[in-house]
Amino acid sequence: MNLFMLGIDGLPRWMWQQFADSGVMPHSAALLKTGTLVPMKSALPEVSSAAWASIVTGMNSGGHNVFGFTDLMDNSYTLGFTSSRTFRAKPFWAQPDAGPSLIMNVPQTYPAQPMNGMLVSGFVALDLKRAVHPPEELAWLEHINYAVDADMSLVEKGKQVFVDELRRVMSARCQALHHHWDREPWQNIMFVFTGTDRLNHYLWEDYEDTSSPFHQTFLDYYHEVDRQIGAILERLDDRTTLCAVSDHGFTRQRLSVNVNCLLAEAGFLRLKASPRPSYIDMLPETRAFAMDPGRIYLHRQGRYPNGCVTADEAESLMQQLTVFFENATVDGQPIASAVHRGREVYSGPFAHRAPDLIVMPAGDNALSGRMNLSALIEPTSINGKHTYEESSFFVRGEYLGAIPADMKVENVLDVVVPAPQQLKRAA
Amino acid sequence: MLNQCTSTPESIAESLLAGDLILNLTGFHLHFGCGIRCLRFDCGEFTISDSVNGQCRWSDALADALVAFGKQCPDRVVVVVDESFSALDELTSLLGHSGLAHQVCMLQSSCDADAFMDEADTEAVTERLRQLGYI
Numbered sequence: 001m002n003l004f005m006l007g008i009d010g011l012p013r014w015m016w017q018q019f020a021d022s023g024v025m026p027h028s029a030a031l032l033k034t035g036t037l038v039p040m041k042s043a044l045p046e047v048s049s050a051a052w053a054s055i056v057t058g059m060n061s062g063g064h065n066v067f068g069f070t071d072l073m074d075n076s077y078t079l080g081f082t083s084s085r086t087f088r089a090k091p092f093w094a095q096p097d098a099g100p101s102l103i104m105n106v107p108q109t110y111p112a113q114p115m116n117g118m119l120v121s122g123f124v125a126l127d128l129k130r131a132v133h134p135p136e137e138l139a140w141l142e143h144i145n146y147a148v149d150a151d152m153s154l155v156e157k158g159k160q161v162f163v164d165e166l167r168r169v170m171s172a173r174c175q176a177l178h179h180h181w182d183r184e185p186w187q188n189i190m191f192v193f194t195g196t197d198r199l200n201h202y203l204w205e206d207y208e209d210t211s212s213p214f215h216q217t218f219l220d221y222y223h224e225v226d227r228q229i230g231a232i233l234e235r236l237d238d239r240t241t242l243c244a245v246s247d248h249g250f251t252r253q254r255l256s257v258n259v260n261c262l263l264a265e266a267g268f269l270r271l272k273a274s275p276r277p278s279y280i281d282m283l284p285e286t287r288a289f290a291m292d293p294g295r296i297y298l299h300r301q302g303r304y305p306n307g308c309v310t311a312d313e314a315e316s317l318m319q320q321l322t323v324f325f326e327n328a329t330v331d332g333q334p335i336a337s338a339v340h341r342g343r344e345v346y347s348g349p350f351a352h353r354a355p356d357l358i359v360m361p362a363g364d365n366a367l368s369g370r371m372n373l374s375a376l377i378e379p380t381s382i383n384g385k386h387t388y389e390e391s392s393f394f395v396r397g398e399y400l401g402a403i404p405a406d407m408k409v410e411n412v413l414d415v416v417v418p419a420p421q422q423l424k425r426a427a
Numbered sequence: 428m429l430n431q432c433t434s435t436p437e438s439i440a441e442s443l444l445a446g447d448l449i450l451n452l453t454g455f456h457l458h459f460g461c462g463i464r465c466l467r468f469d470c471g472e473f474t475i476s477d478s479v480n481g482q483c484r485w486s487d488a489l490a491d492a493l494v495a496f497g498k499q500c501p502d503r504v505v506v507v508v509d510e511s512f513s514a515l516d517e518l519t520s521l522l523g524h525s526g527l528a529h530q531v532c533m534l535q536s537s538c539d540a541d542a543f544m545d546e547a548d549t550e551a552v553t554e555r556l557r558q559l560g561y562i
Contacts, residue, residue: 080543152558302440352433
């Protein structure tokens, strides 16, 4: 096997090191001593769909066309949900010389597309029948009650029930990994734990509060993840490049701020009255709108059917919006830590579909792009949010590319599957 | 590259500034409003048209004429190409040396409903994303 890529969705680098050092993750402690662990920056914005797409293609969103979980279809106000079909760049397993690959639970791969090997789709996946390639592998997965996604409605039944569900799903996924591992001489395997992200979203407050009755529950889940990592490590030999990545970091979330509410209050966004407002309800005089989480689009002529912002006006409007977001506060706290220009961060054949601005959330604020403008601060039981900084990148192997000082998700393949001229012996 | 961008035939107006001249080297009809001028290439010369969305074919003669045109043209020329255009390196080098204010715009196919989840899945996907706070 050339490459084993392990994904641990939402595991901050500092947390992984902390758990390795404290005994929560003993297999990780041993693993981390055998290679290099560095912090890595996520996609902009720091959302799983875009980040995993960057990890597996080596491109930013302008190269693979996934900017978030949602997007507007070209020249329309119709909201679409990104899928494997939105992906317009080849992941590493689809490259001509990749060889047969086993790809399991990678986000943004639903519905399953034909490829050389076996693929079971990751989030957002709805129906196992459409999540498996080749289809003849479906029956065995159904037999073990493989779930394409944890039942998130169980959050309402309490944290213990929810975590039990995450464990159940993880167990079946790992069973499937080991079952299929030896069935073919795979050149590449990629396997992603996503329960960690779900745990972090709903139990982050319990991680931070050591007196919480669910604090140990949180640690125990990571201990189980680590046990599964140990089982994987036992099967790997020294000739296989091992890479372990997360797509973003995590931190506390206290507020969810509706950015479209802010834009409407400031006069940038105008909607006609609608019982279920959506982008189709934007009035022609709208100058800017938001999509999750913090993507800002100018309502440009040519790009949108009723767009009013000309190319000549765009620069001035972007400056105006940048100042607006840099100064915007909610409950006396700034909502933005930074505002990036789309044209400065995205490149590639789909850069024209990029947001014009990306607003990065400040402190413990999260940003939403809902079109329901009834509440600026939205109630939510989610208490952990993604961070752009401090995702994890670990690698060990013999033939690696140099790790950039400013490591980003789109650099992963440069390190683990370097072009021949980039090869260097690992230290 | 600073002078390059991407767009679609339907969205190209968002890349155009007032006063731009369009040189369309694709077979696509471009969508833009009134007031945008196009370059036509006929009998070895460029002419400017207000109303015709003309397409031109790349050739040595056109390349030579573009260099000459660049010496006298004060406006920005937006050269529109697509993925089938085989002379991109030659074009960008020529434009870079010509002194002509320019942008090269590479057309991509539109991202429509086929690129997203099936409409029948909308409600289920919406709920999954809502549960994680994405929407």
